[in-house]
Amino acid sequence: MISKRIMGISLVLVMLILSGCESASVTRGSYMRSWMGKHIDRVILNEVAPSAKIERSTGGYVYTWRKFGQFQCNENYVTDEDGIIVSWSYSGCSEYVRLVK
Secondary structure: OHHHHHHHHHHHHHHHHHHOOOEEEEEHHHHHHOOOOOEHHHHHHHOOOOOEEEEOOOOOEEEEEEEEOOOEEEEEEEEOOOOEEEEEEEEOOOOEEEEEO
């Protein structure tokens, strides 16, 4: 009887832990495209601080995130003078991004 109770509690704990670790994969392009028209501060709050920020002669900035792992990945967001994302690009990255909910 005690062993069934312990197994039941263990199973519930494992289910709770796994339900908190849901993740989904999306293409990097669709993830980056989802930030278009939004203020760069939203990306910074969602990610970490960018690795580089370069001022453009036409106004605005290019923000670069360098990510290391299996690949050396560079994600770039270009903003206008108000900080609104107007374009994006990436290089050296895997095609998919894993989003943890």
